[in-house]
Amino acid sequence: MEARVRRRSRQSVAKPTINAVAERAQVAISTVSRVLNGGPASDAMRERVERAIRELGYSPSVAAQSLVSRRTGCLGLAVNSTEGPWFSQVISGVEETLARTRYSLLLASMRLHKSYNPAAVAAWIQEHRVDGLIFVRYSERQRALFASAARAGLPVVLLAPDADTAADYIARSDNVEAGWLVAEHLAKLGHRRIAFAGGPESSYDTQCRLQGLEQGLREFGVEQGLSDRWFGTSYYSDSGAAFAERFVQVPEADRPTAVVLGSDLMALGFLGAMMRHSIHVPRQVSVVGFDGIPEGDLLWPRLTTVVQSTRAMAASACRALLDRLQNPTQTQLAVEQFPVELLARDSTAPPHQT
Numbered sequence: 001m002e003a004r005v006r007r008r009s010r011q012s013v014a015k016p017t018i019n020a021v022a023e024r025a026q027v028a029i030s031t032v033s034r035v036l037n038g039g040p041a042s043d044a045m046r047e048r049v050e051r052a053i054r055e056l057g058y059s060p061s062v063a064a065q066s067l068v069s070r071r072t073g074c075l076g077l078a079v080n081s082t083e084g085p086w087f088s089q090v091i092s093g094v095e096e097t098l099a100r101t102r103y104s105l106l107l108a109s110m111r112l113h114k115s116y117n118p119a120a121v122a123a124w125i126q127e128h129r130v131d132g133l134i135f136v137r138y139s140e141r142q143r144a145l146f147a148s149a150a151r152a153g154l155p156v157v158l159l160a161p162d163a164d165t166a167a168d169y170i171a172r173s174d175n176v177e178a179g180w181l182v183a184e185h186l187a188k189l190g191h192r193r194i195a196f197a198g199g200p201e202s203s204y205d206t207q208c209r210l211q212g213l214e215q216g217l218r219e220f221g222v223e224q225g226l227s228d229r230w231f232g233t234s235y236y237s238d239s240g241a242a243f244a245e246r247f248v249q250v251p252e253a254d255r256p257t258a259v260v261l262g263s264d265l266m267a268l269g270f271l272g273a274m275m276r277h278s279i280h281v282p283r284q285v286s287v288v289g290f291d292g293i294p295e296g297d298l299l300w301p302r303l304t305t306v307v308q309s310t311r312a313m314a315a316s317a318c319r320a321l322l323d324r325l326q327n328p329t330q331t332q333l334a335v336e337q338f339p340v341e342l343l344a345r346d347s348t349a350p351p352h353q354t
Contacts, residue, residue, distance in 0.1 A: 076134065110141075158171070245273070248277050267303055
């Protein structure tokens with residue numbers, strides 16, 4: 001009698017199955033699987049499944065799922081560098097998307113200690129450690145990695161790439177529009193001597209922003225266009241400071257009255273140099289950046305910038321990768337361009353009349 005009681009007790013605490021979740025939610029097992037793996041599902045359907053999971057106390061076995069599906073349950077996020085506030089917005093967008101899935105995230109920076117080393121990402125691909133890859137600011141340097149992923153059958157999506165390739169999904173900002181918005185803002189303030197200090201000349205973003213800026217200046221009657229064009233070695237603050245040293249060598253009467261920097265970090269480096277040289281912003285020079293990082297609102301003068309939808313882009317790229325994993329036979333490529341917005345703050349003003 002006692003043995004039978006123990007046997008019934010063991011049976012009563014048996015773990016609920018995915019079939020039980022599907023039955024409780026009144027959906028197909030494939031729908032439960034999609035919800036668990038972050039695939040496409042309506043909000044109402046997702047809520048039904050998640051409620052059934054909570055009520056039953058269902059906890060899927062990741063190890064068992066991996067054996068059946070031959071997947072690792074991990075996605076790879078490959079970046080050039082994890083430094084800087086722009087990247088923190090990227091990681092937030094990806095993490096928020098994965099929070100409702102069973103996927104984990106592997107992160108690799110391919111530029112450590114100022115040297116390029118893609119070995120970690122190469123190992124992910126060769127040893128099948130990830131089910132898919134998100135490349136952030138993909139460049140020509142990563143073509144070999146991309147080809148290796150393609151041979152391994154790994155889906156790849158690109159976020160703000162600096163080189164074009166046939167990825168499953170590409171998310172980028174409308175950088176031509178970003179440059180045009182800056183041109184409109186500065187031209188309407190009355191600036192006619194405007195300098196552009198971009199990121200690396202090979203950068204896709206830099207070239208698109210320059211294109212939009214020049215188009216806008218022509219449209220708004222600045223016929224002479226840019227008074228100076230310069231390209232830094234990176235998008236970091238040291239490049240902005242390097243352009244500042246070039247700027248101060250120009251006689252004051254001939255200096256640009258406005259400077260457009262390739263990123264907010266470059267603009268902050270330029271602003272710091274202006275303070276060291278006792279050049280007032282914006283009375284003596286107006287300054288504009290790109291990206292919309294939070295730090296631009298913390299210093300004085302607060303930085304005028306073009307805001308990117310960085311977090312939304314990262315979340316969209318992650319969702320696209322999850323969708324591709326749910327639909328491996330899907331072959332349609334997609335490029336999504338995200339809107340930008342000019343945020344005018346205190347670092348720009350009409351040129352000072354001497």
